Amino acid sequence: MVQETDLEHARRIAVDAARAAGRLIADGTRGIVEVTPKGDDGDVVTDLDLAAERLLLRRVLTAFPDHSVIAEESGELVGADSEWTWLIDPLDGTNNVAIGLPLYAVGLALCRNGRPELGVVHEPVTGRTWSAVRGRGALGPGGPLTAPPYRPTGSGPVLAWIQGYGVRRGDTVACALKAVLDRRARRVLRLWAPLLAWVMLARGDIDGIIGYRTGIVDLPGGLLIAQEAGAVVTGFDGTPFDCAPLSGGxxxxxxxxAGLQQDLLEAVRR
Known part of the structure; x- marks a missing residue:
């Protein structure tokens, strides 16, 4: 069982695994990528997703054989220690890879009773890695990572929009939210790679993220990195947001x- 003092060891395992998966993906995108539809909601899976996930599962379960795992493609693998659960997204941004757009990431998170304690995001295209351990700050390629406070400008904030694959095109709430954001923001990004949006928020490259009915596998790792860098994250009702539980909708x-949250909450509530 991992104790609090072992989280730095878990970070090293996760970072090394994410970088290895990133090299596999980067090499694979230089050739022909096999793309297969996944479900009827527009999602796809590639041979690179599957190969990277096998690598990540092998690394994580070798180091922590008793832990539970929720992986994007394999589903839930239950170990003896249900207190600790790894969430693995081998290729966040698969649709981007499928159309040749170099915006994708590898993500891992370790949660304790549904609450993220460790997060790792690796970007194969640039070879950059970001990570965080709860209460110990966020780290980027250049060292400690801090999101500077928001400073209002006349043109409005730069925001990212994330929605789950289950959200239908005519969803009235999604349409209303996007309309409000388009009116209030300088730009609204739809990256198809949520983990990269979280990293951009942690760096201060964007000002905020709105998530609507988002999935769980690609959420906790990026969320923790942004929070440890100083970002504020709440539910639509303004209460603290920490991912738990790991199942459900x-x-x-x-x-x-910092400094923008109340304005965004008011816009969402409206």
């Missing part, structure tokens, strides 16, 4: 740099 949240 999609998650709704508002995340921002």
């Amino acid at each position: 999609g998650r709704d949240f508002v995340a921002s740099r």
Whole structure:
């Protein structure tokens, strides 16, 4: 069983695994990528997702054989220690890979009773890695990571929009939210790679993220990195947001740099 003092060891395992998966994906995108539809909601899976997930599962379960795992493609693998659960997204941004857009990431998170304690995001295209352990801050390629407070400008904030694959095109709430954001923001990004949006928020490159009925596998790792860098994350009702539980429907949240949260919450409520 992992104790609090072992989280740095878990971070090293996760970082090494994410980088190895990233190298596999980067090499694979230089050739022909096999793309297969996954479900009827527009999602796809590639041979790179499957190969990277096998690598990540092998690394994580070798180091922590008693832990539970929820993986994007394999589903839930239950170990003896249900207190600790790894969430593995081998290729966040698969649709981008499928159309040749170099925006994707590898993500891992370790949760304790549904609450993220460790998060790792690796970007194969640039070879950059970001990570965080709860209460110990966030780290980027250049060292400690801090999101500067938001400073209002006349043109409005730069925001990212994340929605789950289960959200239908005519969903009235999603349409209303996106309309409000388009009116209030300088730009609204739809990256198809949520983990990269979280990292951009942690760096201060964007000002906020609105998530509507989002999935769970690609959420906790990026969320923790942003929070440890100083971002504020709440539910639509303004209460603290921490991912738990790891099952059930999609998650709704508002995340921002300090100083912008109340404005975004008011826009969402409206």
